[in-house]
Amino acid sequence: MIRLAIALAALAALAVVPMFVSEYELGLMIGMASYVALASAWALFSGHTRYISLATVAFYGTGAYTVAVLNETLPYPVVILCAGLIGAAMALLVGLSTLRLSGIYFVIFTFGLAELVRQLITWYEVTVTGTLGRYIFLDLTARDIYWQMLALVAIAIGLTAWINRSRLGLALRAIGDDEVVAAHSGIHLARTKLFAFTISATLITLVGAVASPRWVYVEPLIVFNPTVSFLTVIMALLGGANRLWGPLVGAIPLFLLFEWLSVNFPDTYPIFLGLMFIAVVFVLPNGLLAGFDDLRARFGRTRP
Amino acid sequence: MTITRRNTLRALTSGVAMTLLLGANLAYAADETVKIGYAVAKTGPNATGAGITTIPNYELWVKDVNAAGGLTMPDGSQRKIEVIEYDDRSSNEDLVRAIERLATKDEVDLILPPWGTGSNLAIAPLMDRFGYPQLGVTAVTDKAPDFAARWKRSYWMLGGGHDYAVGLADVLKAAVADGKINNKIAMVSVADGFGIDLVKGARLAFEEAGLEIAYDKTYPLGTSDFAALMAEARDTGADSFVAFSYPPDSFGMTKTAQSMGYNPKVFYVGVGGAFPIYGKIADGKQEGVMSIGGVDAASPAIKDYFARHTDSAGAPPDSWASAITYASLEMLAQSIERVGLDHAKLAEELSNGTFSTIIGDVKLEDNQLRDLWWVGQWQNGTFVAVNPSDKDGAVAPVIPKPDW
Known part of the structure; x- marks a missing residue:
């Protein structure tokens, strides 16, 4: 109960932040909120099941593209609703056909998915509509986008908390530990995975939809940038993908670090990115939060 | 705060520091960037x-x-x-x-x-x-x-994109009228924003100029093998080869045309054709290649x-x-x-x-620069402007292009 109160108070505090900061700082907050939402949504499925998905940008880009296609014909809330529905439908389709894959095959498939979606959209635009590149002219301020993104963060973390306590969370953890054992204990593997995957993918689609009005111009090459998928994975892993606050703890410092690097070392930034990837996997395989726990266990044994 | 020696000293030093800073600021203002x-x-x-x-x-x-x-x-x-x-x-x-x-x-x-x-x-x-x-x-x-x-x-x-397409249509139309080339055009374009914009403009502009589009294919971004595409283009018998391409494609097509001995009378590539490196890519045989842009080289x-x-x-x-x-x-x-x-x-x-x-x-006209070069051509090692032909500094195009 107290934890919930603290989380709600933090959310309320974050919601009034835009009143006190400059446009640039608000831009930073939006960037941070998007990555926290992406990493949390990603971890909602991948954290417990340990299915590493690189499809993040496939859904993220689809969300952005939906807004680009519909923003001139439908009112904004309907557009966002459509984006969510399209994301969910796509996740169901993809999930049904691929969640029987496991290990490296799943990783490769999800990576290919982003490319597939990009090429499909390109093909459609070239042969059917005959234009490539769409415009998003919406009268949304940075504050509006920030608040929507913050809401998505709250939903992603709230849903994760709820799932962790529910039978679904237990089932997902069992699947992550050993699929065969899980199946033998009576867990419906396909249904469980599909459900979590769809929730996660829908949230990711919504993040893309909410973020897109800031770009004004959208084309497949811009919205299906694979770096987004990699960053999401590395942020979630850094914090600890199987913990409620892990993705948040990983996303915020990494996001700030990348911003600092791009400001101060614009030419060498990709090298640092690669080193970070390696460091996270080697030094903190279970994430920062687990690392803290280890430290506490080692030095704080006297205290309960 | 009681008046002690330390506090007085502190106040004094900070006062001095402030004055110094202020002075520095004033000095700075005179030389502001x-x-x-x-x-x-x-x-x-x-x-x-x-x-x-x-x-x-x-x-x-x-x-x-x-x-x-x-x-x-x-x-x-x-x-x-x-x-x-x-x-x-x-x-x-x-x-x-x-x-x-x-x-x-x-x-x-x-x-x-x-x-x-x-x-x-x-x-x-x-x-x-x-x-x-x-x-x-x-x-x-x-x-x-x-x-x-x-x-x-x-x-x-x-x-x-439309402007560049109309410019190219002008050049080709004039060459057809002079009997230098037939009126058939083989056209390829990259399936990306830029290629699409240009090819859309070109379809219309070529038709209006009375030119026949004998071949019209789009290729995906990142394509690196153009042999099949260009063989088909050659087989149409068109005298003009037009590619609305990105730099890697423009370079790749140039190489391919050279290695298969494809010598259309007009060889036009998109972005990259006007890059200084193009001469090296074409092995010094860039003479006569047309592309977007151009400068008044004189x-x-x-x-x-x-x-x-x-x-x-x-x-x-x-x-x-x-x-x-x-x-x-x-x-x-x-x-x-x-x-x-x-x-x-x-x-x-x-x-x-x-x-x-x-x-x-x-x-500027309505916040746009309209006085631009639409088509350029490599002549004697320089990428000169050929269209609009009535603009100051325009050079007559060399058609047909010499063989590779």
């Missing part, structure tokens, strides 16, 4: 274009201005330029944030635009909100008139600019958007000299003023 910021792609897919057309020209201009004592203000005083640059990592999200940072945190006096149509559009609403003039050079879009009307302080200086100002650019960047500029990028900066400097750094006045001057630049006297 003009802060100019930009965020361009140093990494990612946009880095090639930005590295050839945008960044070297920004650097050259800043060097030139500072070497001359700085930007001249309306009162005749000079202020040096201080540059703040960021990498947008070819991501619009990062680009938007970098512009917010430049405008609200660094509080720069002016912001120079990024490279690319998408990037320029992404920052247009922000630039408009913060009131900065946006001299968008490296953006090719048929919607420029709409954008100029939507964002009053945005300028669009490289025309639209003009002394352009010759001087090419020499200075080579000195500064280690390579000559490309012959399409580079000179226009540099000219847009000259326009900015001249506007500042006339009206100062006030954004509203600057924007008005840029819209209405006439400027003397390396590409000649420039006056």
Whole structure:
């Protein structure tokens, strides 16, 4: 109960932040909120099941593209609703056909998915509509986008908390530990995975939809940038993908670090990115939060 | 606070320090710089274009201005330029944030635009909100008139796909009329924003010019094998081969045409054809190849600019958007000299003023540069302009192109 109160108070505090900061700082907050939402949504499925998905940008880009296609014909809330529905439908389709894959095959498939979606959209635009590149002219301020993104963060973390306590969370953890054992204990593997995957993918689609009005111009090459998928994975892993606050703890410092690097070392930034990837996997395989726990266990044994 | 020796001392020292700081500030004000910021792609897919057309020209201009004592203000005083640059990592999200940072945190006096149509559009609403003039050079879009009307302080200086297609149609139509080539055209285009825009314009323009499109195929971005495509194009018997392509494709097609001995009478490639490196790609046989853009190679100002650019960047500029990028900066400097750094006045001057630049006297029409070169051709090692043929400095095209 107290934890919930603290989380709600933090959310309320974050919601009034835009009143006190400059446009640039608000831009930073939006960037941070998007990555926290992406990493949390990603971890909602991948954290417990340990299915590493690189499809993040496939859904993220689809969300952005939906807004680009519909923003001139439908009112904004309907557009966002459509984006969510399209994301969910796509996740169901993809999930049904691929969640029987496991290990490296799943990783490769999800990576290919982003490319597939990009090429499909390109093909459609070239042969059917005959234009490539769409415009998003919406009268949304940075504050509006920030608040929507913050809401998505709250939903992603709230849903994760709820799932962790529910039978679904237990089932997902069992699947992550050993699929065969899980199946033998009576867990419906396909249904469980599909459900979590769809929730996660829908949230990711919504993040893309909410973020897109800031770009004004959208084309497949811009919205299906694979770096987004990699960053999401590395942020979630850094914090600890199987913990409620892990993705948040990983996303915020990494996001700030990348911003600092791009400001101060614009030419060498990709090298640092690669080193970070390696460091996270080697030094903190279970994430920062687990690392803290280890430290506490080692030095704080006297205290309960 | 009680009066102790320590507190008195502290107050005194801080007072002295304050005075010193203030003095330093005053001294600084007399020698104030003009802060100019930009965020361009140093990494990612946009880095090639930005590295050839945008960044070297920004650097050259800043060097030139500072070497001359700085930007001249309306009162005749000079202020040096201080540059703040960021990498947008070819991501619009990062680009938007970098512009917010430049405008609200660094509080720069002016912001120079990024490279690319998408990037320029992404920052247009922000630039408009913060009131900065946006001299968008490296953006090719048929919607420029709409954008100029939507964002009053945005300028669009490289025309639209339709313009380039009509220019090419003109050249080909004249060659057909002179009996130099048949009226059949084989056309390929890259399935990306730029290729689509141009090919759409071309279908219409070629038809209006009475030309027959014998072959019309699109290939995906990132294609590296063009042998099949070009063999089919050759088999149509068309005398003109037209490719609306990106640099890697333009280079690849040139190589392929040479190795298969395909010698169309007109060989036209898209972006990259006007790059200085093209001569090397074509193994020194670039004579007669046509492409987008062009410069008035005989003009002394352009010759001087090419020499200075080579000195500064280690390579000559490309012959399409580079000179226009540099000219847009000259326009900015001249506007500042006339009206100062006030954004509203600057924007008005840029819209209405006439400027003397390396590409000649420039006056914008509805915030757009329309006096542009649409088609150029390699002749004697230089990429010269051939269309519009009635524009000063135009050279007659060489058709048919000599064999590879």
